Amino acid sequence: MAPLPDKPAMKDRILETADRLFYLQGLRAVGVDTIAAEIGISKRTLYNHFPSKDALISAYLARRFVAPRASDKSPVEQILGTFDSLERRFSAKDFRGCPFVNAVAELGEDRSVRKVAVAFKESRRLWFRDLLIQLGVADAEALATQLALLVDGSIAQDLVRNDPAMARAAKEAAMVLLRNAGVKVDKTSVAAKPASKKPRRSSTA
Amino acid sequence: MAPLPDKPAMKDRILETADRLFYLQGLRAVGVDTIAAEIGISKRTLYNHFPSKDALISAYLARRFVAPRASDKSPVEQILGTFDSLERRFSAKDFRGCPFVNAVAELGEDRSVRKVAVAFKESRRLWFRDLLIQLGVADAEALATQLALLVDGSIAQDLVRNDPAMARAAKEAAMVLLRNAGVKVDKTSVAAKPASKKPRRSSTA
DNA sequence: AAATAGGTACACAGACCTGTGTAACTAGGC
DNA sequence: GCCTAGTTACACAGGTCTGTGTACCTATTT
Missing domain, CATH: 1.10.10.60 (Homeodomain-like)
Incomplete structure (x- = not known):
């Protein structure tokens, strides 16, 4: 023993x-x-x-409530890196969606659970918002909400479909939204992994 | 008998x-x-x-598995109308998220539940895709996936936050994605309700 | 009137759940 | 040695759950 x-x-x-x-x-x-x-x-x-x-x-x-940590990377890299992290987590065998959303779905009317879930969602939205403000985006509030939608949407879709490509789809949508808000998104910010070049099946886009 | x-x-x-x-x-x-x-x-x-x-x-x-029904409205109106429907459902007192996502979250590894949930998600994605094809969108597959992400993202966010505005945020993101794909989204397609009583803020960007 | 179909009342088996009570054991600190 | 804190084994109370068995009732049909 x-x-x-x-x-x-x-x-x-x-x-x-x-x-x-x-x-x-x-x-x-x-x-x-x-x-x-x-x-x-x-x-x-x-x-x-x-x-x-x-x-x-x-x-x-x-x-499970871990606030997004500060980083010295550029705001664009941090935002888009979120979706790369998601893709990695989706690929893990033990990914089962967002614990807060799942808890609310399961326990429903429970006040305290809802409260912490809202706090978690809002902390991520505010993290997005602050990065967008750094980028000089005019309506950072609205865009931050939209980015949060993409995050939770890809999580829900992956929970059901088990398809990590949902993270890439969300990332590409996020890039469109960022460009539309006047943010310059260059190729170097986009690259998920620097050197790894796996033979990827021609997934959507 | x-x-x-x-x-x-x-x-x-x-x-x-x-x-x-x-x-x-x-x-x-x-x-x-x-x-x-x-x-x-x-x-x-x-x-x-x-x-x-x-x-x-x-x-x-x-x-709960009701496939999206055909409509004689324009594809753009149908796509954007989806988010108006969502907003109405979010405002209802008895909205509690997507029953399929909730079932998967609650029952987890259950095969048959997952199967029907995947089928439901895919039916909506294909509905989007066909509308996008009608609009002549080049990569209708990818954009349909992204629209589906916005739908599920707004549902998850509203489940947690109880905020019907999530549907509007998703709709505005969808409009950006559509315009980016070359779809003409005019004001008439955008109007959620025929008689707009609310003073509308000028949309972001 | 008789037969049939479907609903009711109610007990019960067997499993699982949360949470407690209790006595015994084991380790380190004095 | 001895005390204390943490752990263990185990029983058990009281509740909920799914699913069944059985006898009775009631309305419609034949």
Whole structure:
């Protein structure tokens, strides 16, 4: 038996496992027994760290709430890079859509869940907006909303279709919207990967 | 057997009620007891019409699968009208996102659910594509995909934010994409409602 | 009137769920 | 050694869920 993990590690292990199962299978589909069994601990231990399943769900969503980080890349690269990141995530086997949208879809009228989901969506929109302001876009508010639509649209489409090309489609739409707003989008900003040149099937466009 | 017109009403009543509850509260959140009680019938009667809850869920999704209907309006009006319809639906109190996306989010790995969800998304994309072909758009495939992204993006955003303006944002993005593809989008095609009472801000760009 | 179809009432099996209670065990710190 | 904190095993309460079994009722048809 490996040495018992450090004290604060247990709570993290619970949260990490709950995160994975909740995200992959859904909130209602995963019981606390399942989570405990997956880690190999007793259900009692889980309840010693989280007072209820609701608290665990809240912690799961809080954990998923990672605000977009600052970067030294150009605003255009950051905006378009978002879609490249999406494409990479879509290609991962364990991608299952947006955890916040999924939680709202599953729990519906729950106030606190909706609140954190709105906060998350708004944080990304504001991130877009600030980058657009840096670019001197006139109506940065409206364009930021539209870019957010493309992000969530590609996520929903990929959730259903399992087609990472949805991210590229969104990226190309974003480029059109940016150019239309007077932003110069040159080829170097567009390149998703510098050197990798896989034999790509002629996907749409 | 004489075709009794009111006899088959029971199955429809069950399906209608199940539809409403499943959509508003989620598939796992609604039990067959709840559905039967809502109609005022016994659970036994429900199971006499549907062999299992899964069958009821399948019937629910099949019922939600309404292919876009043909219209004599111009293609541009039909495309942009989609977003006007969305805005109306977003404003309704009982709008809770796309039932197919929600079902996939909730049930996850279920094959048959995914299949019907993909079919639904693809039917809308093809509807867009055919309209774009009528408009002489060169890469109708790609643009149809992008329009579908805007639709699903606005649905996801409205599900979280409860903001019907997401539909207008999507519509304006769609107009930019259409113009970029060489489609002439004049003001008459744009008007959402015949008698515009609201003072309209000059559209961005 | 009798038969048939469909609905009702209601209990129940079996599974799963959240959350608790309790006694015993194990490790490190004093 | 001894104490404390965390963990474990396990039972269990109380609820919900799907699905079935059974006997009864009611209306229409023949």
